[in-house]
Amino acid sequence: MKFSLPLLLLFFFTAVAGFAKTDTIQIANTKTSVVYKAVVVTPGTYTQGNDRYPTLYLLHGGVGQFSDWTKSISDKSLIQKLSDQYGFIIVMPEGEKFSYYLDSPVDPNSQFESYIAKDVIGHIDSNFRTIAKKEGRAITGLSMGGYGSLFIAANHPDLFLAAGSMSGALNPDLKGWKLPQDAIVNLGNAFASILGSKVEHPERYDSVSIINKIADFKSQKIHLIIDCGVNDFLIEPNRELHRRLVFEGVSHDYTERDGGHSWNYWENALPYHMLFFSNSIQK
Numbered sequence: 545m546k547f548s549l550p551l552l553l554l555f556f557f558t559a560v561a562g563f564a565k566t567d568t569i570q571i572a573n574t575k576t577s578v579v580y581k582a583v584v585v586t587p588g589t590y591t592q593g594n595d596r597y598p599t600l601y602l603l604h605g606g607v608g609q610f611s612d613w614t615k616s617i618s619d620k621s622l623i624q625k626l627s628d629q630y631g632f633i634i635v636m637p638e639g640e641k642f643s644y645y646l647d648s649p650v651d652p653n654s655q656f657e658s659y660i661a662k663d664v665i666g667h668i669d670s671n672f673r674t675i676a677k678k679e680g681r682a683i684t685g686l687s688m689g690g691y692g693s694l695f696i697a698a699n700h701p702d703l704f705l706a707a708g709s710m711s712g713a714l715n716p717d718l719k720g721w722k723l724p725q726d727a728i729v730n731l732g733n734a735f736a737s738i739l740g741s742k743v744e745h746p747e748r749y750d751s752v753s754i755i756n757k758i759a760d761f762k763s764q765k766i767h768l769i770i771d772c773g774v775n776d777f778l779i780e781p782n783r784e785l786h787r788r789l790v791f792e793g794v795s796h797d798y799t800e801r802d803g804g805h806s807w808n809y810w811e812n813a814l815p816y817h818m819l820f821f822s823n824s825i826q827k
Contacts, residue, residue, distance in 0.1 A: 563588045564624035566614065571637065571667045575647075575655040580638035581610050582664065585627045586672065596673045596680070598825050599633045600818070601660065603645065603685025603692045606713070610638040617811040626815060630822045633672055637664045644716065645692025646752060648738040660692070661700045682821035684708030684769070686810045687778070691754060694768075698757035701764035706824040708769040710813045711776050711805055712785075714754040717742065720780035755785055758792050767824040768796035771813055773803035 565586050572579045590597065602623075604612040613636050614623055627634050639645050639656055648654040669676040681704050683693040690712030697707035713721075716735045718728055732742065739748045750756055761768060768789070772782035779800070786798045797820055803809035 564627040565590065566624060568611075569667075569671075571664055573655060573659045574663055575658055576653050578653070580659075582638060583610055583614055583636040584668070584672070585623050585634040585636075587627045587631050587633070589628075589631065590633070590673070594673065596675045597631060597633045598680040598682070598821075599635060599668060599672075599674045600821060601664070601681070601683040601693070602634055602636045602814075603639055603660075603683070603689030604636065605685070605687035605689050606644075607641050608639075608688075609641075610636050612636075616807050618807070619811065622811060622814070626818045630818050632818070632822070633668070633674060635664065635668055639689065639692060642688070642734050642738065644688055644735075644738060644752075645696060646738060649748065650736075650740050651738055654738055656692075657696055657699065661696055661703060665703060678703055678705050680705070680825065682706040682708070682767075682825065684710065684814075684817050684821075686710045687713050687805065690714070690770075694754045694757065694770075695752065697766055698754070698760040698764075701760065701766060704766060706767035706769070706821050708817045708820065709754075709771075709782075710810050710817070711772050711778055712754070712770065712782060713778055714781045714785055716752060717749045720778075720784065722777040722780065755781075755788060758785075758788055758794060761789070761796075762792055762794045765795075767820070768794070769798075769817055769820040770796060771799040771801065771816070773805065773809045774800050775802070775804040776809075777805060 567584050569582055570579050571582055602613055643654045643656040645656045647657045683704050685693045690709030691714055693707050694709050697704045742749050772779050789796050
């Protein structure tokens with residue numbers, strides 16, 4: 545059997561560099577003792593030496609799960625390709641169906657802010673060759689995960705250099721959400737299950753709104769990238785956050801593109817976030 549020179553070179557460089565590797569691991573929530581799964585993608589060069597790598601924490605949306613980013617997009621190899629292209633470890637942890645990545649004051653079994661900020665990051669830093677400091681970490685996500693990434697970054701500025709949001713569901717008070725009334729009622733009930741009644745505890749809703757976290761972003765100089773589709777039912781809250789960031793003089797990357805609340809939009813948006821995070825960490 546004869547091989548052409550280009551094909552032999554392809555085999556050679558593949559053997560040297562390798563391909564991104566995908567693993568499913570288990571990480572316990574120390575507050576609830578529940579063990580959750582996470583997907584971890586390491587770049588092909590990870591096995592070739594002892595270098596340490598920056599980490600992206602990539603959060604799923606509501607009514608989703610940890611594996612969504614590897615199963616729901618059309619290009620099933622996108623995460624692996626981005627890991628190889630930018631040299632990032634990419635971690636996709638569990639956030640359950642509607643935790644909103646909060647430590648719920650109502651439901652003791654829904655404790656996900658501390659899970660991501662302490663348990664997941666602690667486990668990844670202990671078991672992978674990460675750059676285990678804020679200068680080596682970024683976080684982003686879609687919808688509920690977009691909210692969660694900005695919320696966790698604002699509350700834990702010592703952990704993340706940069707944070708992003710794709711189609712972020714930024715305000716649990718639901719103001720500006722363009723949805724039918726029955727959907728608003730159902731979402732209101734879902735938020736009440738983790739935050740309590742909005743009538744009885746309006747301060748809880750105010751305290752967790754991303755719009756009220758602008759002072760944290762400003763003081764900590766977290767690098768921000770935010771985008772939303774012009775046909776998304778969440779476009780107005782995202783525009784409001786952008787306006788307030790501009791008013792407060794908070795540097796950020798804000799983009800509106802064609803599209804709605806869909807995997808087609810998020811699959812297109814993620815490479816822009818990866819480029820932004822790569823540039824932020826290199827600086």
